[in-house]
Amino acid sequence: MRLRLRGAIAVAAALAAACGGEAPPQAGAVAKGDPFLITAGAPLLQRIKVGSPSEAEVHETLRVPGRVEVDGTRVARVGSPVTGRVIELDAREGDGVKRGQILATLTSTELANTQREYLKAHSMKLVADRAASRAKQLLDADVIGGAELFRREAEAIQAEAEVNAARGQLKVLGMSERAIERLADTRKVDSTSHIVSSIDGTVIDRRVSPGQVVQPADTVFIVADLSSVWVVADVPESVAGSVRAGQTIEVEIPALPDRRIRGALAFVSAIVNPETRTVRVRMDVPNPEREYKPAMLASVLIQGAAQRKRAIPSAAVVREENRDYVFVQTGSETFYLRQVTLGEEYDGLRVVVAGLRPDDRIVVDGAFHLNNERRQRALQQGT
Numbered sequence: 001m002r003l004r005l006r007g008a009i010a011v012a013a014a015l016a017a018a019c020g021g022e023a024p025p026q027a028g029a030v031a032k033g034d035p036f037l038i039t040a041g042a043p044l045l046q047r048i049k050v051g052s053p054s055e056a057e058v059h060e061t062l063r064v065p066g067r068v069e070v071d072g073t074r075v076a077r078v079g080s081p082v083t084g085r086v087i088e089l090d091a092r093e094g095d096g097v098k099r100g101q102i103l104a105t106l107t108s109t110e111l112a113n114t115q116r117e118y119l120k121a122h123s124m125k126l127v128a129d130r131a132a133s134r135a136k137q138l139l140d141a142d143v144i145g146g147a148e149l150f151r152r153e154a155e156a157i158q159a160e161a162e163v164n165a166a167r168g169q170l171k172v173l174g175m176s177e178r179a180i181e182r183l184a185d186t187r188k189v190d191s192t193s194h195i196v197s198s199i200d201g202t203v204i205d206r207r208v209s210p211g212q213v214v215q216p217a218d219t220v221f222i223v224a225d226l227s228s229v230w231v232v233a234d235v236p237e238s239v240a241g242s243v244r245a246g247q248t249i250e251v252e253i254p255a256l257p258d259r260r261i262r263g264a265l266a267f268v269s270a271i272v273n274p275e276t277r278t279v280r281v282r283m284d285v286p287n288p289e290r291e292y293k294p295a296m297l298a299s300v301l302i303q304g305a306a307q308r309k310r311a312i313p314s315a316a317v318v319r320e321e322n323r324d325y326v327f328v329q330t331g332s333e334t335f336y337l338r339q340v341t342l343g344e345e346y347d348g349l350r351v352v353v354a355g356l357r358p359d360d361r362i363v364v365d366g367a368f369h370l371n372n373e374r375r376q377r378a379l380q381q382g383t
Helices: 002-019 109-140 146-172 177-186 367-382
Strands: 037-039 049-051 054-070 075-078 084-089 102-107 192-196 201-206 221-224 228-236 248-252 260-264 278-286 297-313 318-320 323-329 334-346 349-354 362-365
Touching: 037 367, 054 334, 054 349, 084 109, 109 146, 109 177, 146 177, 228 297, 248 278, 260 278, 278 297, 297 334, 297 362, 318 367, 323 367, 334 367, 362 367
Parallel strands: none
Antiparallel strands: 037 334, 049 362, 054 228, 054 297, 075 221, 084 102, 102 192, 201 221, 228 278, 248 260, 248 297, 297 349, 318 323, 323 334, 323 362, 334 349
């Protein structure tokens, strides 16, 4: 009968330890050689602090997948102002460029034809201006009537309008005012055109090759200023109601381990994506060293509303074999390492999910030292 009773007590103790039960093991109910039990001497007791789980305001953390994107306000899609064939590439992916820098050179019959039309209109204007000036002299000499002067002045005005129209078309095709004046002076047609960057930044995409014909509607280069980037995420519709612009969030980027970016949401979409049932959110991130690269994967941690929950200090947690434990006081000098289930960490606190009662006395500070001593004694007993 005694053997059966002892066996039942041993089985009950083993089940309580395995399940992380609410009741802490008592000093008399634990086997003397139990590696999870430790008796602390006076020097060790001075290095630890005992307390109880307490109610604290914690924030539930929503973790959603995100990604790094180019800042949409700092990107330029550069195209050709004319239809032409690329004859030279002056920039490639990854190159840093300045505003106005040539990215590619092409030759364009459209540009050449427009220059010829401008030169023709310019010549006609010169002829019309001289004719009007001569008519004024003849009118003063009573050689012609006023109607003839009026006709020639109207022709001069029309010629000037055609010159202005041709000049405007050349500007549309990318020629500067100085280049147009040089064309009028030299009267030399140049079919060469340049694709230039409209901003300072980095070439992140090139969509043209030498010999390729491009149209004005084509995007040939994409240039982005990467000194600031976006981290965007799609928040499920079910929790999007608690997300607001200005709310503090944190971002983890797997490609940059051991680093967490903290900031505020700069944008929360006013609409729900009908296909994914999510709401897009965004955080602006300074990137002076260009370490955050577009298309990097990220995890966005969004803090929810504050809730009162039972919590313990993070310093009380002992991590063993990917499991969480705490030391529960079972006597004035004895402590038992009990497995517990914990939630996320927030401001140095871990939420208690299971394994502890409100009146349990646990080691809240110095658990690391106590666990080191426990492991050393377990090794000594094993040898």
